[in-house]
Amino acid sequence: MSAVFAADPGTLPQTVTLKTSLGITLSGIDLVVTEEESPSGGSAAFQATTDADASFTVDLYAWGTADAPATLRIETTPGQHVQQILGNCTKTWNLDVAEGRSLALTGATQAPARLTLEPVMALAGEVCGTQGTPGSNGGGGSSAGGGSSSSGGSGGNVTPPPTDTHPAALTAPRERHGPALVLGFILGLLATVLLLARRLGAPRRR
Numbered sequence: 001m002s003a004v005f006a007a008d009p010g011t012l013p014q015t016v017t018l019k020t021s022l023g024i025t026l027s028g029i030d031l032v033v034t035e036e037e038s039p040s041g042g043s044a045a046f047q048a049t050t051d052a053d054a055s056f057t058v059d060l061y062a063w064g065t066a067d068a069p070a071t072l073r074i075e076t077t078p079g080q081h082v083q084q085i086l087g088n089c090t091k092t093w094n095l096d097v098a099e100g101r102s103l104a105l106t107g108a109t110q111a112p113a114r115l116t117l118e119p120v121m122a123l124a125g126e127v128c129g130t131q132g133t134p135g136s137n138g139g140g141g142s143s144a145g146g147g148s149s150s151s152g153g154s155g156g157n158v159t160p161p162p163t164d165t166h167p168a169a170l171t172a173p174r175e176r177h178g179p180a181l182v183l184g185f186i187l188g189l190l191a192t193v194l195l196l197a198r199r200l201g202a203p204r205r206r
Helices: 166-201
Strands: 011-018 030-036 043-049 055-061 070-076 081-086 089-096 098-103 115-117 120-128 140-144 147-151
Touching: 011 030, 030 055, 043 055, 098 115
Parallel strands: 011 115
Antiparallel strands: 011 055, 030 043, 030 070, 070 098, 081 089, 089 120, 140 147
């Protein structure tokens, strides 16, 4: 809000506007306006805040002549800053106003011309956000460092690891032992039958 003091016959309204080439509206900026009649005369100080149009108005005393002008000084209070939003980035600018003017208002009947001041702007910092990629229907997803993870719903298909084939290879030799044992049993049985047949067929000695 602007600090506007009640006008009287000895005061005149002074309007000041802050403007920057950055295209930022400088509203809500706190300033101090000081008026000095002369080095040995009176002085007055006013507090002001720029409105939505980056302007404020104060009532100055009708001090100063062409031969002995009064001094007007306009300064920002410490720590004044504004923010500028560009896309998904936000820039913070510090601003400073330190302006001095000479005044000759004694005997004046009209308000002095509007002052337009351009503050000194200094970039204090910049923060940029990131835009996330929406996940698939039925499940959420997140990524960090190039990896991804999913939970719930129909996320990515999971392929189980191949089954271990070593146990089958170990049991294969055991399966070949059965036929070998059967064949050995048959051969042994045939050999026994042939031996008995020879003994039965041989002539007996008397």
